[in-house]
Amino acid sequence: MSFALAPGATIGILGGGQLGRMLALAAARLGLKAHIYSNDPDSPAFDVCGARTLASFEDEKSLADFAVNVDVVTYEFENVPARTAAILADLSIVRPSPEVLATCQDRLVEKEFLTANGIATAAYMRVDDAGSLARAVAQLGRPSILKTRRFGYDGKGQVLVREGADLAVTFRSLGGAPAILEAIVPFAKEISVVAARGQDGQFAAYNVCENAHENHILKFTRAPALLAPDVAAEAVRLARAIADALDYIGVLAVEMFVVDPSGGAGEGAAELRVNEIAPRVHNSGHWTLDGALTSQFEQHVRAVAGWPLGATGRHGASVEMWNLIGEEVFAWEQILREPGANLHLYGKAEARPGRKMGHVTRVLS
Amino acid sequence: MSFALAPGATIGILGGGQLGRMLALAAARLGLKAHIYSNDPDSPAFDVCGARTLASFEDEKSLADFAVNVDVVTYEFENVPARTAAILADLSIVRPSPEVLATCQDRLVEKEFLTANGIATAAYMRVDDAGSLARAVAQLGRPSILKTRRFGYDGKGQVLVREGADLAVTFRSLGGAPAILEAIVPFAKEISVVAARGQDGQFAAYNVCENAHENHILKFTRAPALLAPDVAAEAVRLARAIADALDYIGVLAVEMFVVDPSGGAGEGAAELRVNEIAPRVHNSGHWTLDGALTSQFEQHVRAVAGWPLGATGRHGASVEMWNLIGEEVFAWEQILREPGANLHLYGKAEARPGRKMGHVTRVLS
Structure with a gap:
């Protein structure tokens, strides 16, 4: 279905965290209204929108009211229950589509989708019980990582399977949820491609991002990533192939590992393994707020509104973004004093x- | 009084137009909440704030409730009634101060303030009735401009006194309100200085802006203005002198005429006449949203929050801003397709x- 919102239309956003907040701010700049649906009364996005619904994602009456009062629905997180997405899609337009959600909210389905499209991932096996975990460990070796198929983020819902670990205990440690075992990828670098696809198939990627994590939480992003040009181009090609295969509308982020069989010694030998698809704006794209011609939030709004995508060029030679996690946010006064820090x-x-409390960007010239 | 808000504090904003909206958006980026007070149910700023009061500016109960629920009060327009400002200042901190408002909302008081501080303006005379208008016209000549002392903006509340015009009719055409007559300044160029002053006296100006009006409404701004460096420096010096003399806190804009006695032929002969002080963020500073390291809206929030001022440097070689007035806004789709247009x-x-419906900026490299 092809359409274009007019200014003054309302974008419904499921989720009220910082991503929903920054989407609402971007919508406002473009003269669009935001209606935030969240189950948390303390939602940061509630402070920056004209309409808000405080209800659970299982509240069918509230979902229906929301759907008929907005012109398009999008979301800030992929763990939208299937039934929720179905109710909304019946009464409104949901972008990206419920099918995309179904693919990306389940690690097994996502990996099978990638594999079917010829895109390399870590080796993986389905795990439904301690017995299938034992078979998977026999195949993939130790250490390897056991992850729940659903609801994982920032390292939650995963556990390292070490030498000597009791597999029944390990499986129970994740609550007995359906899971997959992944082989560990000996990566040289973690990167992501943040890109957008419009309803007409238009595709626009930002510079590839290079990411560093601490305690499984994104700490730092630099754009552009320090990569051989052919590797960067291949990363963007993979993101585009994924977006096309999903018939995607909106911004997505594809996290990848750069594997260098020569241990960093060789040029051009690097290979990419896709780790995860985030069907939404992404923390590694926050630098675009200050460092790109169009922010990822504006870009997502443009895409779901049926508008042309914006230019993805970069201000300055490079941009860095640091997350402010937990008490790191107390450095805010010092950051305010720093010229050029945003x-x-x-x-x-x-x-x-x-807890992600904020972030700071610096555009380096 | 010196203080610094903490993130999570609430800035109260009087007025719900586009300036209040962009102030609220800037506050949100910095983790501050905005409470908008407006007498218009269709206020654009109501869509982007966490708290709103819909009440008249004479409603003392609503004003008092507002004042005690916010941590600092600021405003998006200078025509705040004196009694309103006094009630708010009794119960909260108002920035800029009610004294600044009193000076800048009356053209006569403002011109007398400038004159007392040795700052050149157009020649002017006080006009209270048809008789004093006749005396003023005899002194300042025709054509000249009769302006109400208060509540004028975008050309409203002013009339040209032409050759042969009946002065009694002219005076009545402005409703008989207290007025001033201003001599016409044969200007070569209209400029403005958008600058900020912090509670500690810190001062930071953006590049001088060059402005073009159509039907008395700002149409176009370019930064930096095409000016001899000594003229630009003198413009900033005047803005600073004004801000210091007002003990100003926040962003202000000073509109000036550049008078070139040599008719544009000479270098360095230019003189400046201050036309108007806007004690608030200003339309000629909208380019800073995309074209400066810190936007004027963030800068104002920083100043009234008691925070350090941000860097005022410019992205790119120059920036231009076009207002979208009335039906011009229907070009939005075309603008969305233009790479680099914001x-x-x-x-x-x-x-x-x-009616100002929006604006578009272009950063030129």
Whole structure:
């Protein structure tokens, strides 16, 4: 279905965290209204929208009211229940589509989708019980990583399978949920491609990002990634192939590992393994708020509104983004004093450990 | 009084137009909440804030409730009634101060303030009735401009006194309000200085802006203005002198005429006449949203929050800003397709003639 919203139309956003907040801010700049649907009364996005629904994602009456009061629905997280997405898609337009959600919210389905499209991932096997875990470990070796198929993020829902670990205990440690075992990828570098695809198939990628994690949480992103040009081009090609195969509308991020069989010694020998598809705006794209001609949030709004995509060029020679996690946010005063630093705070009341409280970008010339 | 807000604090903003909207968006980026107070149910700023009061500016109960629920009060327009400002200042901190408002909302008081500080303006005389208008016209000549002392903007509340015009009719045409007569300044160029002053006296100006008006409404701004360096420096010096004399806190804009006695032929002969002080963020500073390291809206929020001012450097070689007035906003689709154009729409429902509906910026490298 092809359409274009007019200014003044309302974008419904499922989820009220910082991604929903920054989407609402981008919509406002373009003269669009945002209606935030969240189950958390303290949602940061509630502070920046004209309409809000506080209800659970299983509340069918609230979902239906929301769907008929907005012109298009999008979301800030992929763990939207299938039934929720179906109710919304019945009454409104959901972008990206419920089919995309179904593919990307289940690690096994996602890996099977990638494999079917000829895209390399870590080796993986399906795990439904301690017995299938034992068979998978026999195949993929130790250490390897057991991950729940659904609801994992920032390292939640995964456990390392070490030498000597009791596999029944390991399987129970994730609550007995359906899982997959993944071989460990000996990566030289973690990268991501943040890109958008419009309803007409138009595709636009930002510079490939290079990411560093701490305690499974993104800590730092630099764009462009320091990569051989052919590797960067291949990364973008993979993201485009994924977006096309999903008939995707909106911004997506594809996380990849760069594997260098020569241990970093060789040029051009690098290979890519796709780790994860995020069917939404992504933390590794936050640098685009200050460092790109069009931010990822505006780009997502443009795509779901049926508007042309914006230019993805970069201001300056490179851009870096640091997350402010937990108490790191207390450096806000120091950051405010730093010329050229761009402070973004998410309006969260409590600086809990591991909680993303804000970020800072620096455009380097 | 010196203080610094903490993230999560609330900035109260009087006025719900596009300036209030862009202030609220800037506050949100910095983790501050915005509470908008407006007498217009269709206020564009209501769509982007966490708290809103819909009440008249004379409603003392609503004003008092507002004042005690916010941490600092600022405003998007200078025509705040004196009694309103006094009530708010009793219960909260108002920035810029009610004294600044009193000076800048009355053209006569403002000109007397400038004159007392040795700053050149157009020649002017006070006009209270047809008799004093006749005396002023005898002194300042025709054509000259009769302006109400208060509540004028975008050419409203002013009339040209032509050769042969009946002065009694002219005076009545402005409703008999207290007025001033201003001599016409034969200007070569209209410029403005958008600058900020912090609570500690820190001062930071953006590049001088060059402005073009159509039907008394700002149409176009370019930064930096094409000016001899000594003229630009003198313009900034005047803005600083004004901000210091007002003990100003926040962003202000000073509109000036560049008078070139040699008719544009000479270098360095230019003189400046201050036309108007806007004690708020200003239309000629909208280019800073995309073209400067810190936008004027963030800068104002920083100043009124008691935070350090941000860097005012420019992205790119120059920046231009075009207002989208009335039906010009219908070009939004074309602007969305233009690489490097930054579209800003204000969420106003109806594109009435003369109404500012949005703006577009282009950063030129």
